[in-house]
Amino acid sequence: MIYDILLIAETFNGRILQSAYELLEFGRQFISTGFHRMALVVPGSGISPEAESIGKNYGIDIIAVENKYLGLMNPEVLQKAVKEVINRFEPLFICFIHSVTGSAVASALAAETGASCITGIESFTDNGGMLSFRRNIFGGRVTVEVSSLEKRCVLTMLPGSYAQCEETGKCIPDSAAVTVIKFDYEPSGLFLNDIISEEAGSFKLDEAEVIISAGRGIGNIEHIGLIERISGIFMKSAVGASRPVCDMGWLPYGRQVGITGKTVSPKLYVACGISGSPQHVAGMKNSGIIVAINTDPGAAIVSLAHYIIIEDLVPFLILLEEKYNESYRDTSFQ
Numbered sequence: 203m204i205y206d207i208l209l210i211a212e213t214f215n216g217r218i219l220q221s222a223y224e225l226l227e228f229g230r231q232f233i234s235t236g237f238h239r240m241a242l243v244v245p246g247s248g249i250s251p252e253a254e255s256i257g258k259n260y261g262i263d264i265i266a267v268e269n270k271y272l273g274l275m276n277p278e279v280l281q282k283a284v285k286e287v288i289n290r291f292e293p294l295f296i297c298f299i300h301s302v303t304g305s306a307v308a309s310a311l312a313a314e315t316g317a318s319c320i321t322g323i324e325s326f327t328d329n330g331g332m333l334s335f336r337r338n339i340f341g342g343r344v345t346v347e348v349s350s351l352e353k354r355c356v357l358t359m360l361p362g363s364y365a366q367c368e369e370t371g372k373c374i375p376d377s378a379a380v381t382v383i384k385f386d387y388e389p390s391g392l393f394l395n396d397i398i399s400e401e402a403g404s405f406k407l408d409e410a411e412v413i414i415s416a417g418r419g420i421g422n423i424e425h426i427g428l429i430e431r432i433s434g435i436f437m438k439s440a441v442g443a444s445r446p447v448c449d450m451g452w453l454p455y456g457r458q459v460g461i462t463g464k465t466v467s468p469k470l471y472v473a474c475g476i477s478g479s480p481q482h483v484a485g486m487k488n489s490g491i492i493v494a495i496n497t498d499p500g501a502a503i504v505s506l507a508h509y510i511i512i513e514d515l516v517p518f519l520i521l522l523e524e525k526y527n528e529s530y531r532d533t534s535f536q
């Protein structure tokens with residue numbers, strides 16, 4: 203079997219990450235341009251059963267690659283594993299998610315295989331058979347369209363650019379072949395022993411449905427607790443931050459949203475005291491509903507937000523919390 207496009211899912215400790223479903227939606231739109239043969243590559247350790255069930259539920263061919271070092275996405279092993287898959291299935295396009303691992307492996311793989319590499323794509327257009335991929339440069343100030351002149355092209359897709367594919371088996375109807383490759387490879391350099399979660403109990407930023415994000419406008423570290431409590435009101439929520447908040451040590455860098463932080467696309471993004479610099483906006487502009495709480499009606503975030511609250515955020519959020527607690531008390535007594 204030869205595939206036109208391979209989508210490379212990311213997994214962690216035997217679990218397929220949500221970004222795989224965004225890749226599936228990208229792939230679904232991609233094959234409508236005339237590239238019919240697509241497969242989802244699922245690298246991991248003990249990942250084959252979950253990979254197979256995605257194949258069935260989404261009607262897509264699966265190539266599961268098993269290696270114990272892929273349980274924590276060892277980049278060297280991932281690169282060699284995907285190269286092996288490329289050798290077998292001769293794809294024209296290989297698409298990773300634009301994560302730290304995805305971008306590192308994509309560029310190294312392109313260099314190793316002589317393919318072109320276009321990173322951080324947000325969409326594509328079909329210009330009469332020549333595909334061009336849209337990506338941002340200069341911290342989101344400029345958008346460019348890039349095409350590949352090489353036969354083979356490695357892509358990374360910015361998380362949040364595509365909605366998650368719905369479970370209808372519509373990706374490739376009538377087809378769900380499963381190939382399991384036991385990939386026997388030992389990393390030669392460094393390898394990850396473990397990943398220690400920096401904050402237990404907090405939802406992962408890129409999987410949260412609601413993000414309450416703190417900017418410099420929160421004033422001081424003591425107000426982080428308020429932001430966390432507001433976040434706690436919502437299910438599947440997380441606290442985000444602009445870079446200065448992380449630079450000042452008010453929150454860890456794992457919470458930073460933006461071009462040098464995480465790219466997120468929650469259903470609701472509440473920007474508390476964030477001005478809306480291009481570097482921050484590049485990481486959250488695909489959020490479903492954006493709420494800005496800011497004292498400055500001229501702040502850049504205001505022109506992007508769906509709901510704008512021109513207030514001092516601290517008394518506003520304290521009042522919001524009080525009102526929530528009152529209504530919660532009222533309903534819990536009924």
Ligand SMILES: Cc1cc2nc3c(=O)[nH]c(=O)nc-3n(C[C@H](O)[C@H](O)[C@H](O)COP(=O)(O)OP(=O)(O)OC[C@H]3O[C@@H](n4cnc5c(N)ncnc54)[C@H](O)[C@@H]3O)c2cc1C
Binds near residue numbers: 417418447477
């Ligand atoms: C190479 C590079 C990469 C970068 N990467 C990132 C990145 O990934 N993520 C990121 O966030 N930044 C990044 N930055 C920094 C970015 O340029 C901005 O400096 C940063 O986003 C600003 O953060 P902020 O909005 O919290 O602060 P500010 O720009 O200082 O804005 C604070 C906002 O709070 C409002 N405010 C003040 N007091 C209150 C109050 N009491 N109530 C309500 N509102 C109030 C103000 O009106 C203002 O709009 C990067 C910069 C560079 C050069």
